[in-house]
Amino acid sequence: MADALSYRPKTGEIPTDPGVYRFRDDTGRVLYVGKAKNLRARLSNYFAPLTSLHERTRRMVTTARSVEWTVVGTEVEALQLEWTWINEFDPPFNVQFKDDKSYPYLAVTLAEEAPRVLVTRTTGMKGARYFGPYPKVWAVYETIDLMLKAFPIRTCNPANYKRAMTSGKPCFASQIGRCFGPCSQKVTFDEHRAVVNEFVSFMGSQDRKLINTLTAEMKVAAAEQNYELAAKRRDQAMALEAVLEKSAVVLRDSVDIDLFGIEQDELAAAVQQFIVRGGRIRGVRGWMVDKELDVSTGELIDSIMQTVYSADNPPPREIVVPELPDDAEALDAWLAQMAGRKVKLVAAQRGEKAALLATATQNAKQSLLLYKSRRSSDFVARSKALEDIQEALEMPDAPLRMECYDVSHLGGTNIVASMVVFEDGLPRKDEYRRFNIPESTDDTDSLYRVLTRRLAYLKPEEGELGAAQTDAAAQTDAVARDGAQMRITEINRDGSAAGEGGVETAATEAEVAAQVDDDAAKRRKKFSYRPNLLIVDGGQPQVAAAARALAESGVTGIVLCGIAKRLEEIWLPDSDYPVILPRNSDALFLIQRIRDEAHRFAITHQRTRRKRDISSILGEIPGLGPARVKLLLRHFGSVARLREASVEQIGDVHGLGDVLAATIYQHLRA
Numbered sequence: 001m002a003d004a005l006s007y008r009p010k011t012g013e014i015p016t017d018p019g020v021y022r023f024r025d026d027t028g029r030v031l032y033v034g035k036a037k038n039l040r041a042r043l044s045n046y047f048a049p050l051t052s053l054h055e056r057t058r059r060m061v062t063t064a065r066s067v068e069w070t071v072v073g074t075e076v077e078a079l080q081l082e083w084t085w086i087n088e089f090d091p092p093f094n095v096q097f098k099d100d101k102s103y104p105y106l107a108v109t110l111a112e113e114a115p116r117v118l119v120t121r122t123t124g125m126k127g128a129r130y131f132g133p134y135p136k137v138w139a140v141y142e143t144i145d146l147m148l149k150a151f152p153i154r155t156c157n158p159a160n161y162k163r164a165m166t167s168g169k170p171c172f173a174s175q176i177g178r179c180f181g182p183c184s185q186k187v188t189f190d191e192h193r194a195v196v197n198e199f200v201s202f203m204g205s206q207d208r209k210l211i212n213t214l215t216a217e218m219k220v221a222a223a224e225q226n227y228e229l230a231a232k233r234r235d236q237a238m239a240l241e242a243v244l245e246k247s248a249v250v251l252r253d254s255v256d257i258d259l260f261g262i263e264q265d266e267l268a269a270a271v272q273q274f275i276v277r278g279g280r281i282r283g284v285r286g287w288m289v290d291k292e293l294d295v296s297t298g299e300l301i302d303s304i305m306q307t308v309y310s311a312d313n314p315p316p317r318e319i320v321v322p323e324l325p326d327d328a329e330a331l332d333a334w335l336a337q338m339a340g341r342k343v344k345l346v347a348a349q350r351g352e353k354a355a356l357l358a359t360a361t362q363n364a365k366q367s368l369l370l371y372k373s374r375r376s377s378d379f380v381a382r383s384k385a386l387e388d389i390q391e392a393l394e395m396p397d398a399p400l401r402m403e404c405y406d407v408s409h410l411g412g413t414n415i416v417a418s419m420v421v422f423e424d425g426l427p428r429k430d431e432y433r434r435f436n437i438p439e440s441t442d443d444t445d446s447l448y449r450v451l452t453r454r455l456a457y458l459k460p461e462e463g464e465l466g467a468a469q470t471d472a473a474a475q476t477d478a479v480a481r482d483g484a485q486m487r488i489t490e491i492n493r494d495g496s497a498a499g500e501g502g503v504e505t506a507a508t509e510a511e512v513a514a515q516v517d518d519d520a521a522k523r524r525k526k527f528s529y530r531p532n533l534l535i536v537d538g539g540q541p542q543v544a545a546a547a548r549a550l551a552e553s554g555v556t557g558i559v560l561c562g563i564a565k566r567l568e569e570i571w572l573p574d575s576d577y578p579v580i581l582p583r584n585s586d587a588l589f590l591i592q593r594i595r596d597e598a599h600r601f602a603i604t605h606q607r608t609r610r611k612r613d614i615s616s617i618l619g620e621i622p623g624l625g626p627a628r629v630k631l632l633l634r635h636f637g638s639v640a641r642l643r644e645a646s647v648e649q650i651g652d653v654h655g656l657g658d659v660l661a662a663t664i665y666q667h668l669r670a
Contacts, residue, residue: 007066008047014040019071020081023064023093030089031064035082037327039069055567055580060093075330076337083306095269095289095303106131106143108200113189114161114182115196116154117144130313131203149239150214151199152179153192202240211240255279257353259320260304261360262297263368264289265592269300270368272360273308277316286367290583298325301345305331314339320348320357372593381586382425388587389533392579393572395559399533400424403454404594405546406537407437407446408602415440417450418602421531422594431529434605444545447536451546455553458530531558537595539564539571539578547573563595621667623660631655632664643668 019039023032023046036042046053046061053061072078086094107120111127119141148155156164156171156179164171164183174181182192202210218233261272269289289300301321309315315335324347325331335343348354386398393399402422409415415438421431435453440446534550536542543562550560561579562571568588569578581588635653636642642650651661 005047005050005061007064009043009067011040011044014043014069015071016040017071018073018075018078019069020078020085021067021069022085022089022091023060024066024068025063026065030085030091032060032091032093033082033085033089035075035078035327037075037078039071043067043069055569056093056583059580075327076333079302079306079327079330079334086303086306095295095300106203108196108203110196110200114154114192116156116161117147117199118155119144129200146239147199147203148179150236151195151202153196153199154179154182156183211237214240255318256316257318257320258308258316259353259357259360260301260322261357261362261364262300262304262322263361263364264297264300265368268368268371270364270371271304272364272367274356274360276356286363288367288371297323298327301325302327302331305335305345309335309338311338315343317341317343319343319345320353321345322357322361323347372589382590385586385590386425388581388585389591392570392581392587393533393559393561395532397532399531399559401529401531402533402535402594403531404535404537404598405447405450405454406595406598406602407443407450408599408606409446414606415446416602416606417446418598418605419450419454420594420598420601422590422597425590427597432601434601443538444541447538447542448545448549451534451549452553455549455555458553458555530555534558534560535591535594535598536560536562537565537598538562539569543571543573563591565595568592621660621663624664628655 016038018035018037020033020035021039021043022030025031034042046057046067050058050062070081072081085091104119104121106117107125108117108129108131109115109125109127110129111125144155154161155173160171161183164174168185170181170186171179171183173179174183174186181187182189198210214233214237218230218237221227221230221233255276256278257276259274259276261274263270271287271289273285275285289303295303301323302325305315305319315338317339319335324345328345332342332344335345346353348357386400389395390398400423404420404422405417407415407417415436417435417437419433419435421428423431433454435450437446437449440449534546536546539562543560546560546562550558560573563569564571564578567578568581570581570591571578581591632642632650632653636645645665647658647661647665650656650664651658653661656664
């Protein structure tokens with residue numbers, strides 16, 4: 001390991017100026033490109049003790065065999081050079097953007113003598129004006145169809161245009177009134193360009209002034225009994241109204257901004273871009289980012305800006321992001337150079353922009369969830385994931401049934417645990433289980449208790465019935481018998497089943513006992529399916545607690561592991577080093593999804609219990625501590641009476657004022 005970092009430069013050799021650095025492997029391939037305001041301070045982080053580095057950073061620096069840097073004058077120059085090198089070398093350890101498709105644009109070829117409107121997925125045409133991107137290609141065609149009713153400009157391809165110019169015969173679009181016909185000289189090029197300019201102006205601003213003008217001309221034509229012209233102006237105004245209705249108004253008419261909602265975890269990030277022009281959402285774009293290294297949100301925003309904007313696609317004057325990166329001023333200057341005007345990044349905290357950013361973030365959250373679900377649900381990917389898990393954990397068979405456990409609590413109270421089941425890589429929600437834990441010292445003790453209870457239900461293989469499992473089975477049967485006796489006692493007390501000589505009572509006792517035996521057998525059967533793999537949410541301490549429960553149960557043939565959230569490491573019992581699954585592998589995605597599902601299920605159960613737990617609810621009220629909670633419950637005798645009490649009745653309790661009584665009353669009814 002020490003030899004792997006033999007390329008480390010001496011501290012005095014690294015300058016303290018701004019610059020860009022590159023890590024290369026033994027073949028000279030660029031592994032990672034980064035920028036720094038202070039190269040020495042930044043690079044020293046990579047050469048810290050390997051045990052203190054993030055796992056993915058450690059993998060990058062141990063794979064590399066050299067590091068080099070280039071000093072620049074300013075942070076803006078560093079940003080520009082970093083962007084150039086990332087595009088040139090495509091480093092594997094930099095974040096990788098995965099757009100599921102190229103988005104369609106509406107383009108107007110202003111450089112041609114007779115500009116035309118078309119749908120395209122490329123943005124490199126010289127002199128063209130682009131609008132979009134649009135989420136679906138049919139949305140572009142629908143917009144063009146509506147706009148041509150108001151602005152019948154050219155849509156034909158160059159071949160048809162040249163043929164019409166040569167023959168003098170108008171093209172089909174001109175014959176049906178969807179084009180003015182500049183190719184056949186029905187209008188001059190200047191007249192056609194004037195209409196094109198109106199088209200571009202309306203698409204750029206979507207101002208209602210043109211609609212108002214058309215409406216006024218319609219009324220004048222109708223008053224003059226020129227009904228043909230009035231109908232034409234009416235249709236044009238209605239078409240433009242339809243275009244405006246398809247774009248939701250979210251901000252003021254003068255606002256042109258881009259918003260970026262970001263949702264990320266340790267492995268990937270989802271980005272949603274809302275393109276707002278003239279106060280309307282003109283386009284929505286979403287893509288996934290594979291994170292090879294552990295990058296912060298600020299660093300991720302840097303990469304997004306470098307990927308999204310270019311000279312052909314300059315940024316608007318304002319860009320709204322979840323948080324400002326450390327080099328926000330340099331990023332502003334770099335984007336301003338690209339756009340030829342001032343550009344500013346802002347982090348919206350309140351108001352309309354913050355609300356729209358929250359919507360974009362919610363879309364990103366759904367996209368990330370959908371991306372992970374689809375990836376783990378795909379049959380081929382699922383099969384590969386199960387094979388990789390089997391190989392990584394050295395299992396004798398593929399983990400066709402996996403169970404994952406997580407513990408949730410609120411400050412040590414309302415302790416619950418969840419068990420989720422995945423079979424063939426898919427969730428079996430009918431097999432999910434919840435556990436209530438009356439008391440526990442910590443999460444490891446909670447996991448031990450839960451797994452002890454769960455493993456007691458497993459049917460042992462021949463010769464492997466342990467003492468703990470025997471005791472648990474006996475305890476289960478004893479509880480069932482006690483329940484049967486209670487039910488028989490209730491029946492006899494009620495007298496509804498008692499007969500002469502106790503014959504009916506004896507029969508009822510036998511029936512109830514038999515029913516209880518059936519119920520106990522069914523309960524054991526539900527839990528009797530043996531998992532191939534047990535997963536716990538946590539690292540070495542949690543795995544050790546689970547291994548103790550597994551050993552004491554006497555159950556064998558089950559593999560155990562834990563997943564630590566911070567680094568997504570897989571820990572095995574009695575192992576000093578974790579198993580590192582390849583980043584973005586299907587195996588890691590599947591295990592991560594199981595862990596997240598267990599966490600979600602536990603949190604949901606814990607919150608449900610909190611709502612039912614009046615002590616927890618009252619404990620959330622400011623000024624109401626444990627002593628006053630006990631006093632309230634002792635005074636009213638029950639939760640139901642406390643809920644029915646009025647403000648005056650609550651205020652009569654010693655030590656509670658009118659203000660606090662009113663707060664309690666409102667809180668219980670919220």
